[in-house]
Amino acid sequence: MKLLRYTAASLLVSLFTWQSVQAAPQSSTTARSITAVVPQVRTIDSQTEEEERLSRIAQDNEQSIKQRIQAVVALGQYSGPNAFISVARASRAKQPELRLAAIEAVRFWSVKARWDVVSPLVNDSNERVQVAAGNVLVSLWGELNINQQAYLQPAVDQYVAALKKMPTDFQSQLALANVYRYQQQTEQAELAYKALIKQFPQEDESYLQLGELYRKDLAKVQEVTILKQGILVNPQAGNLHYALGLTYYRQKESEQAQRQIQLAIDNEPSNGRYPYTLAVMIKAAEPAQAIKLFQQAYDNAGSPQYLYALCESYLEQGHEVQARQCIGKLKQVAPDNIVKQLTGKRANLQ
Numbered sequence: 001m002k003l004l005r006y007t008a009a010s011l012l013v014s015l016f017t018w019q020s021v022q023a024a025p026q027s028s029t030t031a032r033s034i035t036a037v038v039p040q041v042r043t044i045d046s047q048t049e050e051e052e053r054l055s056r057i058a059q060d061n062e063q064s065i066k067q068r069i070q071a072v073v074a075l076g077q078y079s080g081p082n083a084f085i086s087v088a089r090a091s092r093a094k095q096p097e098l099r100l101a102a103i104e105a106v107r108f109w110s111v112k113a114r115w116d117v118v119s120p121l122v123n124d125s126n127e128r129v130q131v132a133a134g135n136v137l138v139s140l141w142g143e144l145n146i147n148q149q150a151y152l153q154p155a156v157d158q159y160v161a162a163l164k165k166m167p168t169d170f171q172s173q174l175a176l177a178n179v180y181r182y183q184q185q186t187e188q189a190e191l192a193y194k195a196l197i198k199q200f201p202q203e204d205e206s207y208l209q210l211g212e213l214y215r216k217d218l219a220k221v222q223e224v225t226i227l228k229q230g231i232l233v234n235p236q237a238g239n240l241h242y243a244l245g246l247t248y249y250r251q252k253e254s255e256q257a258q259r260q261i262q263l264a265i266d267n268e269p270s271n272g273r274y275p276y277t278l279a280v281m282i283k284a285a286e287p288a289q290a291i292k293l294f295q296q297a298y299d300n301a302g303s304p305q306y307l308y309a310l311c312e313s314y315l316e317q318g319h320e321v322q323a324r325q326c327i328g329k330l331k332q333v334a335p336d337n338i339v340k341q342l343t344g345k346r347a348n349l350q
Helices: 008-016 030-036 044-059 065-077 081-091 096-105 111-123 127-143 146-165 170-182 186-199 204-216 220-233 238-250 254-267 273-282 287-301 304-316 320-333 336-349
Strands: none
Touching (some): 044 065, 044 081, 065 096, 081 111, 096 111, 111 127, 146 170, 170 186, 170 204, 186 204, 204 220, 238 273, 254 273, 273 304, 304 320, 304 336, 320 336
């Protein structure tokens, strides 16, 4: 599976750019439930074996189309060469179902990887594929140059047209509002989110997305206000408390930020991202409590990133026995260069 950045500080910064999950097009339940899933922690060897197994299925013409589709989508969780090659080949398959699976697989990949795989499908002969391409790529709009935006626009238009044909339920209206935001149509996006809040006040996502719109527009007061409004309606929504906590942190209101993140933890104790974020915030001032939070984050989510942060904290606090045990676990799930990075710090601290 992907092992991204491992230093605690840079990971906290990356959490502030929560667009990748919080603001992703809501075409499935994946984006909304991803932080609640407790994944199976796999060793490096088992990850590689599973990636190879899925790659073989994805490319095997003797397998049923259903099995190949499932394998392609599952490969989106991996970042090895087998995954990339298999997904790229699926994007060029003659069966539109496989091309659609490839688009879904790369939904949360990096900007460059998504563009490389999906952009050739913008002009696909199958309308469903065009719509899906517009769906997955429109969130990259701000990262694209003018020529890329012009190239993508017809697929976005197809996606918008498809949304407007759908029943006017919450998800379709939210997706349309998101398109306005991605394309910097700020007034239309704001009106759309406010209409959603009025019609569906219990839905957290409208407050989150409008808060994100205000954040990008540097409207700090409005950002805080809309998140507080959402919390008044949904006081047990951990994601709203979490978003407000990050907002306060960006505004250098540390106590308020920590209070809101703690409320997020209290309301969603099985989430891994919330205790991790709070641990990074308080690590310098309360190292012992930070260790407990890193442990909670790892127990909840099983992420190698969280395990790395826990091991690093053990080392920094001089807990040699716990650090050695922790690094032993990390060796099973992280690449050698990452483990060496940590053991190098260990040597420097001695």
